Amino acid sequence: MTQGKKGTITLTDNENTVSVHSYAAAVGKMEGDGPLGSYFDYVSKGAQLGEPTWEKSESKLQKYAFDMALRKGQLTREDVSFYFAGDLLNQCTVSAYSARESNIPYLGQYGACSTMAQTLAMAGVFSRGNNSYCAAITSSHFCSAERQFRFPINYGGVRPPTAQWTATAAGCCITGTEDKSPYLSKATIGIVRDMGEKDANNMGAAMAGAAYDSLSRHFDNTNTTPSDYDGIFTGDLGQVGSDILKELFIKEGRDISMVHNDCGLMLYDRNEQDVHAGGSGCGCSASVLCGYILPGVESGKFKRILFAATGALMSTTFVQQGESIPGISHVVEITHERI
Amino acid sequence: MNITKKEYKTIAKKHEGTSKLYITLPKTFLIGGFICCIGQFFINLYSYLGLDIEKSGIMTTVTLVFLSALLTGLGLYERIAKHAGAGTLVPVTGFANAVVSPAMEFKSEGLILGTAAKMFVIAGPVIVYGILAAFIYGIIYYITGLFM
Numbered sequence: 172m173t174q175g176k177k178g179t180i181t182l183t184d185n186e187n188t189v190s191v192h193s194y195a196a197a198v199g200k201m202e203g204d205g206p207l208g209s210y211f212d213y214v215s216k217g218a219q220l221g222e223p224t225w226e227k228s229e230s231k232l233q234k235y236a237f238d239m240a241l242r243k244g245q246l247t248r249e250d251v252s253f254y255f256a257g258d259l260l261n262q263c264t265v266s267a268y269s270a271r272e273s274n275i276p277y278l279g280q281y282g283a284c285s286t287m288a289q290t291l292a293m294a295g296v297f298s299r300g301n302n303s304y305c306a307a308i309t310s311s312h313f314c315s316a317e318r319q320f321r322f323p324i325n326y327g328g329v330r331p332p333t334a335q336w337t338a339t340a341a342g343c344c345i346t347g348t349e350d351k352s353p354y355l356s357k358a359t360i361g362i363v364r365d366m367g368e369k370d371a372n373n374m375g376a377a378m379a380g381a382a383y384d385s386l387s388r389h390f391d392n393t394n395t396t397p398s399d400y401d402g403i404f405t406g407d408l409g410q411v412g413s414d415i416l417k418e419l420f421i422k423e424g425r426d427i428s429m430v431h432n433d434c435g436l437m438l439y440d441r442n443e444q445d446v447h448a449g450g451s452g453c454g455c456s457a458s459v460l461c462g463y464i465l466p467g468v469e470s471g472k473f474k475r476i477l478f479a480a481t482g483a484l485m486s487t488t489f490v491q492q493g494e495s496i497p498g499i500s501h502v503v504e505i506t507h508e509r510i
Numbered sequence: 511m512n513i514t515k516k517e518y519k520t521i522a523k524k525h526e527g528t529s530k531l532y533i534t535l536p537k538t539f540l541i542g543g544f545i546c547c548i549g550q551f552f553i554n555l556y557s558y559l560g561l562d563i564e565k566s567g568i569m570t571t572v573t574l575v576f577l578s579a580l581l582t583g584l585g586l587y588e589r590i591a592k593h594a595g596a597g598t599l600v601p602v603t604g605f606a607n608a609v610v611s612p613a614m615e616f617k618s619e620g621l622i623l624g625t626a627a628k629m630f631v632i633a634g635p636v637i638v639y640g641i642l643a644a645f646i647y648g649i650i651y652y653i654t655g656l657f658m
Contacts, residue, residue: 224618323615325582326632327591327598327607332527367515368522376522384511414525419513422521445592448527 176392178362182295182355183509189295189355191505192304192347193244196462197235198454199313199339205439210462212239218314218339226265229258229312229341232454233269236343236461237308244345251275251345252303255293257286258310258453259337260319265310275306283482284311284378284407285361287457288501291344291478292358295503298346310341311452320371320487333373335409336446338438342457344465352507353468356475359389359502363484366498371490375412375435375448378481381498382408383419386479389502390425397427402476404464405500406434406456409449410441412481434459434480456480464505471507478503534595541590542597549574549601571602578603582610608632 182189195212203214213235222228233256241247254273256266257280270277282289290307297305314324316337322328346355366380382405390396397403397420408416413433420427434456435449460478467473481500490496552573556566581587587607591598598604609629616628630637 318615322632323611325585325588325607325611325614327582327588327594327604327611329592329595332529364511366518366522373522373526376526379522380511380513380518383513411522411525411527415518415522418521418525419518423512 178388179357179359179392180292180296181357182299187299188348188350188509189299189346190349190351191353191355191465192345192349193240193246194342194344194461194465195236195239195243196340196342196458197232197239198341198458198462199232201313201444202338202340202438202458205444207438207459207463210466211458212243212462215339218312225312225315225318226260227268229260229265229310229315229339230268232312232339232341233258233265233308233310233343234272236310236341237269237273237306240306240343240345240461246304246345248273248275250304251306252301253278253294253297253305254308255280255290255297255305256308257281257290259283259316265315266308269308280309282480282499282501283484284374284451284453284456285480285482285499285501286453287342287406287460288358288478288480288503291346291355291503292360292501294344294346295355295358298348302348304345304347306343306345308341308343309453309457311337311339311454313337313339313452316452330447331372332447333370333375333411334447335374335407335435335449335451336439337452338450338455338458340438340452340454340458342454342461344461350509352471353465354506354509356504356506356510357389357393358504359385359392361385361499361501363497363499365495367495369490369493369495371485371487371496373411374451374483374496375409376415377483377485377496378498378500379408379412379415379419382412382416382479382481382500385500385502386427386477387423387425389477389504393504397425397430400430400475400477402464402467402473403427403431403479404434404456404459404476405431405479405481406459407449407451408433408481409435409451411448437463468505468507473507475504475506475510478505537593538595538597540597541594542600545574545598545601545603574602575606578606579610582607583614605633605636608636
C-alpha cells in the first residue's frame with residue numbers, strides 16, 4: 172500500500188477516475204441580480220419560493236439544485252447511491268428535510284461555509300470506492316440564517332463593515348467515475364485552526380488562517396506552487412479574509428494574488444449590493460462552484476483549479492460564552508484534463 | 511502552522527475596515543434629531559387639542575411606538591435604521607422595533623412558543639436592567655432624601 176500524504180486524498184490517478192458528472196446551482200433574487208446572475212440554472216423571484224417558512228424555502232432550493240443536476244446529467248434518483256448534504260441550520264435539518272423525499276442513503280454533513288468542499292470530497296471518495304453516482308449538495312438562506320445566528324429580519328440593527336451577507340443559494344454536484352471533465356483530482360482535508368478571533372461579525376478573519384494552512388498543505392503534499400493553477404477559489408473569506416490570506420502567503424514567499432479569487436466577492440457586486448465584506452454561507456461557494464467554476468473547467472477555460480471552501484465552526488452559544496472561533500478549509504483540486 | 515496568533519492578529523487588524531464616522535455620526539444625529547422633532551410636533555399637537563403636558567407626553571410616546579411598529583411591519587424601519595444607527599435605536603421607536611420584529615419573525619413557530627415567547631428576546635434585557643437601574647436610583651433618591 173502506498174502511504175498518502177497527511178490529509179490529502181488522491182481521487183483520480185492512473186487506474187481510477189472521479190469526475191463531476193453533472194452540476195446545478197439555484198439562487199435567490201439578490202444573487203441573481205449579482206455579477207454571476209446569468210450563470211445560474213435557477214433564479215427565484217423572491218426569497219420565499221412559495222413556502223410558508225424560511226427553512227422550507229431553503230430546503231426547496233436544495234431540492235431544485237438536486238433535481239436540476241439530475242436532469243442535466245440525464246439521471247434519475249434511482250441512479251444515485253449516496254446523498255451527502257449540508258447546510259447551516261441547527262442539526263443540519265434543511266438537508267435532512269430535502270433528503271426525506273429522495274429515498275437515497277443519506278449522510279448529513281456540517282462544515283459551516285466549507286460544507287460544499289466537504290460534501291464534494293466525500294462524494295468523490297464514495298464514487299471512487301463504490302463506482303457509483305453520489306450527490307453533494309449544500310445550501311444556505313439569508314433569512315433562515317439570520318434568525319438563527321443574528322437578529323430578526325425587520326430589526327433595525329447595524330452591521331459592521333467586516334460582516335458578511337449569507338447567500339440565498341444552493342449547489343449540487345453529482346460525482347461519478349466516467350473519464351470526462353471536470354475531473355476531481357485530489358482533495359486536502361482541513362485541520363481545525365483557531366486564530367483567536369472572537370468577533371462573530373468578522374468571519375473572514377476567523378477563517379483566513381485555516382485557508383492558508385490547507386492551501387499550504389495542498390501545495391506541499393502535491394509538490395505544486397500557486398503558478399501551477401489558473402484559479403484558486405476560496406469561499407467565503409470576503410474582502411477582509413481574502414486580504415489576510417494574500418498577505419500570509421506573501422509573507423511566506425508564495426504569492427497567490429495573481430490567481431486568487433473568493434466566492435464571497437464574486438457572487439455580489441459590493442459597490443451596488445449592500446453586502447459589506449462579501450457573501451458567505453454554504454450556498455455561496457456551492458453556487459459559484461456549480462454556476463461558474465465547474466462550467467469553466469469543463470469548457471477548458473480553467474485547466475487546473477483549487478476550490479478551497481472555508482468555514483467558521485462557531486455557534487452562538489460558544490461565542491456568547493467568550494470562546495474564539497475555530498476555522499476550517501477543505502481544498503478540492505479540479506482539472507480539465509486527467510493529471 | 512508557522513505563524514503565531516499574535517502575528518496573525520496584527521495582520522488581521524490591518525485589513526479590518528472601520529465605519530466612516532464622518533458619515534455615520536452626522537446621519538445618526540440628523541435622523542435621531544428628526545424623530546425627536548416629530549415627537550415634539552405631537553406633544554404640541556396634543557397640547558393644542560386640550561391635553562395637559564403630562565398626558566400629551568404619554569400620548570406622544572404611544573403615537574411614536576405605533577408609528578415604529580407600523581413601519582417595522584411594512585419592512586421600512588430597518589431600511590431607515592441602516593442609515594440612522596443609534597438615531598433610530600435610542601428613541602422609544604427603537605424599543606418598539608425590538609419588540610415587533612421578533613414577534614413577526616417567530617410567528618412561524620406559533621402564537622405561544624413563537625410570537626409571545628420570542629417577543630422580548632431583544633427588548634427583555636433592556637426592561638430587566640432598566641427596572642434594576644430605576645430601583646437603584648429609587649434607593650439613592652430615598653437615602654439622600656433622609657438627609658436633605
